[in-house]
Amino acid sequence: MSDPIDYSSDMAGLLGHLEHLQKQVADAQNILQSEEVEGSAGGGVVRVRVAGELDFSAVHIDQSVFAQGDKSVLEDLILAALRDASAKLAKAREQVLGSAVGEVMGALFGGADDNEIEFGGGFGTLSGGDGEETGNGGE
Numbered sequence: 001m002s003d004p005i006d007y008s009s010d011m012a013g014l015l016g017h018l019e020h021l022q023k024q025v026a027d028a029q030n031i032l033q034s035e036e037v038e039g040s041a042g043g044g045v046v047r048v049r050v051a052g053e054l055d056f057s058a059v060h061i062d063q064s065v066f067a068q069g070d071k072s073v074l075e076d077l078i079l080a081a082l083r084d085a086s087a088k089l090a091k092a093r094e095q096v097l098g099s100a101v102g103e104v105m106g107a108l109f110g111g112a113d114d115n116e117i118e119f120g121g122g123f124g125t126l127s128g129g130d131g132e133e134t135g136n137g138g139e
Contacts, residue, residue, distance in 0.1 A: 039085025
């Protein structure tokens with residue numbers, strides 16, 4: 001009769017990776033909450049700042065927009081700036097969360113040798129070692 005296979009170490013490893021994934025995702029969400037992006041329209045005559053979960057913090061409208069006297073143009077510019085800001089925030093979220101998940105998935109399935117993820121676009125660095133967030137990138 002053959003010895004039963006001991007899966008306990010494999011399960012412990014998997015649970016460890018899942019805990020690490022949970023931490024990485026939480027760290028990524030914290031980064032997203034603190035970072036702001038700016039959407040713009042009309043060559044920058046209308047700008048909107050937004051962070052985290054669509055937390056809009058500022059709107060700037062250049063005086064030249066009012067000189068045109070067309071309310072519908074201003075409305076279109078504001079809508080375009082909001083859409084631009086939302087798209088940039090969605091891209092940042094995808095990049096940050098995708099990197100966090102990708103690092104853990106790489107460790108699970110082989111191929112991730114380093115223990116640190118670096119984010120472009122000013123979104124800092126997450127460290128897999130002690131979990132400390134470094135570099136805010138910002139503006």
